[in-house]
């Protein structure tokens with residue numbers, strides 16, 4: 001049993017290495033070749049979905065596909081629709097949501113479901129938890145995307161001197177960052193897996209002992225570690241630093257550069273995408289969306305496509321390689337801005353200029369005539385991030401005002417920082433026609449991370465529900 005399991009996992013990684021070789025060829029495609037490929041994959045996916053998923057058969061019953069599939073003709077689906085119809089949504093009738101949830105609850109490592117599926121769940125940071133299933137080939141493709149990210153960063157498997165890679169992330173195999181790391185760890189790298197919920201002291205000690213050449217962490221953790229390095233408690237010399245899964249602010253990026261003298265890579269992942277959705281290359285001109293894996297539409301609140309260079313309100317994702325659980329025009333609340341530029345590397349994939357968080361991170365304050373004024377998290381990042389005395393922060397909008405927890409750098413005066421922060425933030429919010437509510441600032445030793453949310457830190461969040469939402 002154990003030997004069979006090990007052989008299967010090795011086969012999955014072997015297949016991923018093979019797929020990655022094919023992906024390398026896609027880097028040299030023209031844009032037209034890429035679009036043609038997307039169209040062929042989309043047609044196969046839609047045909048498969050209609051044939052094997054009762055949900056899609058019903059959803060698409062009035063859609064003509066015999067002359068080819070037109071993406072815009074297909075209805076948009078969201079997470080609650082998918083989860084409410086899960087057993088009819090998937091293309092293998094043996095996959096039942098209740099049983100998958102039981103399986104998720106019993107995971108201890110990289111176990112298969114029904115001998116061939118891997119099952120993951122999202123952190124539920126935006127409410128409802130999604131469940132996502134891949135068969136072995138689909139998982140290998142996702143792994144190939146993970147390896148491709150490594151090759152973008154110059155970290156491809158190397159023998160005999162294997163890369164020493166520290167990854168700090170979720171601490172449970174039900175979450176994708178952990179699972180991908182476990183699944184790809186078949187001895188090709190020396191891997192250290194650390195938990196994002198650990199104390200910074202424990203992380204520093206573990207990293208000092210391991211001495212990684214490559215450090216991969218949430219940006220809020222990488223920037224805290226950068227301060228540890230700058231202040232002399234951490235002493236590591238990674239050649240490559242990459243961040244994933246949270247919004248990365250300019251001040252975080254600067255601290256990382258200052259500490260290790262390298263520009264951190266920016267990997268963009270989502271569980272719906274089987275983790276890696278895109279990565280920047282060595283030119284750091286933006287995040288290349290892996291468009292041979294996905295079709296991405298950046299849209300506004302009314303689902304209209306926004307032009308490159310303008311921030312979107314959400315994304316519509318079509319996953320071109322997962323046929324087990326077809327995600328076709330699937331709504332994700334990430335707010336991104338596509339770049340209007342191209343990258344000197346000449347890859348055919350479009351660039352994301354900025355990832356701005358999730359649309360449910362927007363805070364709504366009272367404005368003139370009592371109307372809601374949307375305040376984008378970026379206003380908090382720019383105001384709070386500009387204060388060098390603050391190591392880390394979290395903003396929570398409650399009924400009685402805005403609560404800000406701050407972790408101060410050594411030697412900083414809590415009162416002075418709080419007064420400066422209050423004035424700057426008030427000025428910023430009022431310049432956006434928002435009435436500034438009471439600001440409550442609290443200096444804390446650390447900001448707790450929720451293991452149920454993969455240890456990710458939401459820098460800005462609201463506990464207030466808008467009327468009618």
Ligand SMILES: [Zn+2]
Nearest residue numbers: 281283343345
């Ligand atoms: Zn590039």
